[in-house]
Amino acid sequence: MPYHRYHDPRIFRLTSSVGACGTNNPNEVKSIQRMINDAGYQFATGRRLPTNGQCDTATTEAIRWYQRLLNLSPSGLVQPTDTWFIRAISEATTPGWRPSNTSGPLRVSQGQITFDAEGTDYITAVEPFKQRRYPNFSRILQWPPTSFSGVTLGRGYDMGSRSAGEIYSTLRQAGIEEYKAVLCSKAAGLKGRHAEQFVKVYGPLVGEITHTQQIRLFEIAYRVKRNEALNLYRRIAQSMPSAPAWEQLDPKIRDVVTDIFYQGVHNARALFQAAIEGKPALIAHIKSSPTYMTYENHRNRIRYLQ
Numbered sequence: 001m002p003y004h005r006y007h008d009p010r011i012f013r014l015t016s017s018v019g020a021c022g023t024n025n026p027n028e029v030k031s032i033q034r035m036i037n038d039a040g041y042q043f044a045t046g047r048r049l050p051t052n053g054q055c056d057t058a059t060t061e062a063i064r065w066y067q068r069l070l071n072l073s074p075s076g077l078v079q080p081t082d083t084w085f086i087r088a089i090s091e092a093t094t095p096g097w098r099p100s101n102t103s104g105p106l107r108v109s110q111g112q113i114t115f116d117a118e119g120t121d122y123i124t125a126v127e128p129f130k131q132r133r134y135p136n137f138s139r140i141l142q143w144p145p146t147s148f149s150g151v152t153l154g155r156g157y158d159m160g161s162r163s164a165g166e167i168y169s170t171l172r173q174a175g176i177e178e179y180k181a182v183l184c185s186k187a188a189g190l191k192g193r194h195a196e197q198f199v200k201v202y203g204p205l206v207g208e209i210t211h212t213q214q215i216r217l218f219e220i221a222y223r224v225k226r227n228e229a230l231n232l233y234r235r236i237a238q239s240m241p242s243a244p245a246w247e248q249l250d251p252k253i254r255d256v257v258t259d260i261f262y263q264g265v266h267n268a269r270a271l272f273q274a275a276i277e278g279k280p281a282l283i284a285h286i287k288s289s290p291t292y293m294t295y296e297n298h299r300n301r302i303r304y305l306q
Helices: 026-038 041-045 057-069 083-093 112-117 164-173 178-185 192-206 211-237 251-263 268-277 279-287 290-294 301-305
Strands: none
Touching (some): 026 041, 026 057, 026 083, 083 178, 083 192, 112 211, 112 251, 164 178, 211 251, 211 268, 251 279, 251 301, 268 279, 279 290
């Protein structure tokens, strides 16, 4: 599908060093101070950094704080070559570079019903991190407001039960920038209010991922859940004399079963039995589950099967 490509943001560049033992051109010091404040430093730490062009202890400590956040050496000094630091701060402070043409691919090779149910794009969402609400906008860090949900990126990639190494590796496979993958890996194991706080602090630094990155991330995560459903089906089907091979199930039935695994399956054996019996039985199984019906208006599994 053709889509519009947009340019990378215009990143602020230093001409000399700022921080501990740096050149500390007052104008550039002031620019760094302003960017640190705009990136949410006061919200995260409770400390407001004066924007006065003087490189004092408060300024070097603020630089160190963000360096630690980015897994950089906390030297308190920013060099013109420290593009990772500058880019992260710039993207957190200047989301105005975001293009007015926000179209991009929203079709996936498999699991479209799941992809569509796991988020929205600009068609229904307001600009993220700039207005009070950005419901279900998926190309930024988000936290579904439940105690068992973790920090989520893209269409349902929940980091709450994943290791830091898995998160970093998967995001890099999806083509997401290294510094964003490093930041997101810090969300490993966080759920509930801890995840909510993480999104508030780190969300502006991570910013948006592209449509293509979102698709790649989804396809990696979806493939894992599809294989999980397939392998469990094959094991359980051995004790079901009438069970066809997974590949012989109706494609829409396979899609719905995988979608249920993607979100969270309850009683897999009963689910597989209904899938084997056909669409009417699978619809009845969904209707009989209060858990599945809680999400039906949003996921539209029954309508998809009809």
